[in-house]
Amino acid sequence: MSAFSQLRLDGVSRRFGGQAALTELDLTIEAGEFIALLGPSGCGKSTALNCLAGLLPLTAGSIWQDERRIDTLPPERRGFGMVFQSYALFPHLTVRANIAFGLRMRRLPKEETRRRTEEAVRLVRLEDHVDKLPGQLSGGQQQRVAIARAVVFEPSLVLMDEPLSNLDAKLRLEMRTEIRRLHQSLGLTTVYVTHDQEEALSLADRLVVLREGRVQQIGSPRELHTRPANWHVADFMGYRNLWRGRVAQSDGARATVESSGHRLLGEVVGGLHAGADAVVAVRPEDIRVDGPGETRNAMSATVEVVEYQGRELAAEARTDTGLLLHLRTEQRIAPGDQVKLAVDPQRLLVYPADASAETDRLPHASGATR
Amino acid sequence: MSAFSQLRLDGVSRRFGGQAALTELDLTIEAGEFIALLGPSGCGKSTALNCLAGLLPLTAGSIWQDERRIDTLPPERRGFGMVFQSYALFPHLTVRANIAFGLRMRRLPKEETRRRTEEAVRLVRLEDHVDKLPGQLSGGQQQRVAIARAVVFEPSLVLMDEPLSNLDAKLRLEMRTEIRRLHQSLGLTTVYVTHDQEEALSLADRLVVLREGRVQQIGSPRELHTRPANWHVADFMGYRNLWRGRVAQSDGARATVESSGHRLLGEVVGGLHAGADAVVAVRPEDIRVDGPGETRNAMSATVEVVEYQGRELAAEARTDTGLLLHLRTEQRIAPGDQVKLAVDPQRLLVYPADASAETDRLPHASGATR
Amino acid sequence: MSGAGPDRPLAHWQHRLAERGVDRQLWLLVPALVFVIALFLYPFFYGLTLSFQPTKGGPLSDYARFFSDSYERGTIWITLRLALPAALLNVLAAVPIAYRMRGRFRGKRLVTTLLVVPITLGTVLTAQGLLNFLGPTGWFNRILLATSLVDEPVRLTHNYWGVFFSLVITGFPFAFLLVLSYLSGIDPTLERAAATLGADWRRRFTRITLPLLMPGLATTFCLTFVLAFSVFPSAVLVGNPAGETRVISLAAYQAAYEQYDYPYASAIAMIMGFVELVIIAVVLAARSRLYTGSTGGKG
């Protein structure tokens, strides 16, 4: 309904009984932005979205649309569109009527309702199914109805809760493009929940990473990808190789980390002084498989498992010091091969170890990877 | 319950009213195999699974477990486990009771039920949520309960309908490993529906690709990946670049295809003679961005769109002849750059054009990609 | 068995039946059917035959007697005039109240219980209470007189209204209980989805909740209507049984128990059942065109 120039979440929190599902979320969304909420299962993404939509009352904090406080408005007066994780299609209405629902509520002229509904149906490729009831659709078809229903009335803000999770790769890519196109051409503002980093990275202007109901990092896709703010975010963003070590040397920007025998150079994220406990994070695809001659920032290892994944191979290799590393490579390696594994210092991130139980569970160089 | 050495689907078909959802599925599953059913949304994957489970009566065909015909048995007498696409958790039971349900049905001793339930809870990382009701869980948590519930009683055959679609990448990878581990260590036979090719490729021993209710191809991951049986499967398997052309020369195994100006060499799949209509298929990641000097199997093009996707870039480039190509590269290119795009002949597949409406919608070299 | 021939095996006969909806689950109907057939159908056909064996005249003469006598025939209209509005009111009033009772709030259980409790009153207590309370010297009229709202007691008993009130008091909690329970089976997420699509509470109700509730409402209406249509003791006690509340069951009762003319009583009862059946058939026919599947709440 009312367009806006800024949407501000101010300390938004939500508890369920004793359990905090979302804690003090501060976030300012500019009109036209595409924000992705990212985080592990159960971290509070859907909760945040529901609070924004007005479906869950806040237990603390406020939400402002420009100068207007909106967290006291009921959902229908906020004029946001939403795609539910569970679809929440109206079981008694056909696909067409489900999609047209939002337009009907806005009392658009019949003709326009019809036209825009047809358009949305085409958008989600459901031309052959318009007269079916939701119960007669496949999972992916249902999800597409939910998407069409949420965007067809061109709401000022669209909230999407894992809208593509049940679609196949091809369709997901196509729908992704459509969502991005819609977002731009209709001038929507979008908040998008996904568990798929690639989706988040490719769609969003800014990413918000949550963990246990708290914001870990807000930033552009590139920032998130290359510079996760702490090792948990790194873990989530695909830095599958994580291990503990001790800082041998540090100049503030780069540090050498020692862990049972290896000394590896990497980029420091957060403050670290020599002697401190550190966590090292490396993506599988950033580990190069080099010839046995290579020594700079390298470890020798034995390939243990190789999995075929199309052009690339996913492999696991154990270093001589017992550390299990995940890697991806186009080289044809086989279990039992002796390899040198090297990492560019810019690709090896060094974080201060925090005092969490999870940190304790990370391997020291001599231990099994989780 | 009863283990078996072979499960045979013989012309299994299912219609809904007038519409065929699954047509004549023939498939023999060996004990211990991991089969993935793959295909676009609405192609009949869930239908096939439901027929196998006994939840949908067949409209034709039969299912045999060794020499025993089982398509007439009710689901509970088949002894299969199943993960539903919509979770279908028991809303009135806690997580623990949901998971223990199958064990209770088998009247296992209390102690064993408890132990195996705890184990399954740990497996899906829900230790903190065992006493919640499904309505109190996030989407991903619900999905994990569904998985645990289906495997906890170690059924002879496990059917999984997109069991990981609501999990984040990290958890999905972990669960994938767990599913594979379970499959092997418990000696399960698994039929797995997914829309995620990578998941299918990495998990399954054999893939079954469906399209509009019909089997398109059955084969190993490598076969599917490198040699899709027809251009539709190629399309689905990630060959995003598809265009039509005419065979200029062919020796049966290799062919040169001409389409408005370009002549490209590729591998023939299916029979093709010179002069025939053909469809060319290339994966985005198989297009190399070369210096302007390269000429073998190459096209010159202008970069139009570049999308950041972690280490790689996803880009779209338009050839001089107007063909829009998707590619992925690690090279830093930017919109407007002039590039040469080359494809190895082994990576360029040439299919006979079938007479479908979809074929007509493919671009000729001079046309917009779909 | 059709078995696996050399060609494509046909679907098993069980599947062919299953496709038409016939499978072993239909055995579940058997106990109830056996029960009804054994204990109801025979007695019922006995009554039906009896109605065609009048004490005098041809097989249909008791029916003819009923319809040719305006005093008797009129009971159909009298009964409908009571039962239809009462059943409608009960169902319609139950809906908004039950709708209010969703969600959670303090005291909900108490209010629910209070609303359901009148179900225990029974016709006799209700009738006695109405006579005592609404009667000319009852508290209701006393209050009206004391506050000078009227200068003569209002006649609320021994007429149409007395019976109507009694039908509401005994029928409402019944309807409420059913509607409330049916309502609790509808997934609240659906209404929330409608809210995000811009539907205010009114349209959420009319477009989503109500259609999903309709099948339940239809059933509730049928049951309340049947109860109201067979109203008997209260029509005698708080109504005017010789006049404006001479309902059809009273006519049947008098035939059976005052005139001991069982065939005629059976004929009247058959007519009574037929009228009900017509109304219910209309409602159920409408119901069968409604959506009656899962409403999400429990799945």
Place this chain on the structure above:
Amino acid sequence: VGCGAPEAPGDTTGDTTGEVPQRPGKAVTLNVLDVAGNLQLTQAMIDEFVSKNPEVISRVTYSKAPAPELAGKIKAQQGADRVDIGLVLTGVDGLAAGIEQGLWIDVLPTFQDRLGGMRDYLAPAAAMQQLAGNAGVTVTYYPSGPLLEYLPSRLATPPTSADALLAWAKANPRKFQYARPANSGPGRTFLMGLPYILGDSNPKDPTAGWDKTWAFLKELGQYVDYYPSGTTETMKNLANGTAHLIVSTTGWDINPRVLGTVPKEARITPIDGFHWVTDAHYAVMPKGVSTDTQAAVLALLAFMLTPEQQAKAYDEGYFYPGPAIKEVQLSSAPQKSQDAIREFGRPEYDALIAGNPTEVPLDAKSLVAAFSRWDREIGGGKVKQG
């Protein structure tokens, strides 16, 4: 109580048609069904018999039910050949219904000699016995009404003739009440008594002989607010002032005042020229009870028709006076009865009973016709008026 294996009810076993012995072969269990409120008067008699004759009746059970459904119940049992009700206590209505349907055993003349008390019936009780034909045995009797009842505080001088009643009702609209005759003893007594008061051509023929009565009732009806569905309601209305003048009977006059539901100071007045339309309760045996039970019931009835037992029928004025046979003095009634009658009874009743003729009520068919006509023309007439 299990519902699995049915324990055979006492009476279904044994011979039902043969010779009825003087005493049952072995003591029986007797199930008594009361549809007339008669047990109020006779339960003490039955109990006494059972305690004195355990070898005849070992156990007795009582059930009570409204009269109209009685016939159906007996029919159901007889249809199945399992009659377990040994004795029914009923008013004229239930008796007649059963006679018409052929439900009752003919006690007379077969067992006349076993029931010596029947020879001592009061004259009007003997007339009531005629009504029962051979099926029933009169156990209690009362002259009934019609009488008018009023509270002197509200109505100083009641009308005492039919015309005066009409005039009074006209002057005091909605203050005169009687209950729907089909549901009310006083109501039907009033209906059946009017032809005598008005001098109708044939008081026994409501269809052709009651012209004055119907005309009177119709006119009276204009001033009647509504016809309650039971006598209790008219009594309540009298007590609370909604009605000032109602129709009553001897029993309905005394007993409610004993109970306190009508003020003690209420008075009655007869209407000039009235005849008592008498009433009685009967004992009947359904066909199909065993000969042993028949024997036991006959012994019991003989016992109940002795003067000592009949004295219990005075009760608290419920069916005043109550005894069906001659020479039963109040002084031999239980003390409680004597006290109640002494306080709430009316000395004038002796004279009224002695000084006015008694009439038996209409036979069942005529009564149904009268009710039906009353319902249509008098009761139903109210609707059209508004």
Place this chain on the structure above:
Amino acid sequence: MATTTQAPPARPPATSPDRRRRIAARPAAWVVWGVVVFFFLNLLGVVASVLVSSFGQRWFDTWLPDGYTTSWYARAWDEFALLQVIIVTLEVSVLVVGLSLVIGVPAAYALARRSFPGKRLIFLVFLLPILMPPITYGIPLATVLYKFGLAGHMSGVVLANLVPSVPFVILTMTPFIEQIDPRIESAARMCGAGLRTVFLRVLTPLLVPGILASAILVLVRTVGMFELTFLTAGPDSQTLVVALYYSMSASGIRAQQSVDAMAVIYTSMMLVLLVVALRYVNPTQLVAQVKDEPEH
């Protein structure tokens, strides 16, 4: 997790979601609650007037009775041997409710889930016993039951009362079952649950509100069913309603108060049954409780 945070004072507190809801729906709620309160006040008057009267010695044209007594209850208690009658009533109603659910719910399930040839006819067969007044079939039914030695004691009363109760359960339960997602059942069957177990472990808990509602309604109808009970009862198996109807409409003299007392006894007994039922199960319980709006 980190230490608990306290909201800084500058943060505006969340408005009470409670109030928000009320504002949104104020006029409608107002009307609804107003009507409810008015209904209750009158209902209270209706009930209280009977209750007061049943304890009243004499109550003529006044606000309250002249004096109070419990003698009406004592009389009723003795006259009808009410202890025995109440026990029988309880036994009959529990049996009828239990059996009609056991027989009716499975049939309702089949009718809700399947469409098969002849369904309409079967539906009609189940509808008729509810439509037809017991006058039509009561006497022949009782005859049949007597013939097989079933009437005359409790089994007859129970069987006769089941005739309208079973269809009643079927009719009320069908919509409830329709509401439940069939996939839940599929899931149970995939876990190895046979139909019986699906019923006991999965459907029954989900159907609790419906089962409770229809159980209560069957209970009310059974306790109040005069004809069929009377026709099939023996001397030891009369239920309260027979006594109540007798006290209300038998010929003979009966104080208004004693009818009131009987009515109060009748109602109290039903109330006890209802309250016991409600104690164990909440009719409004949402199975997917937490999908419901959270408690504020």
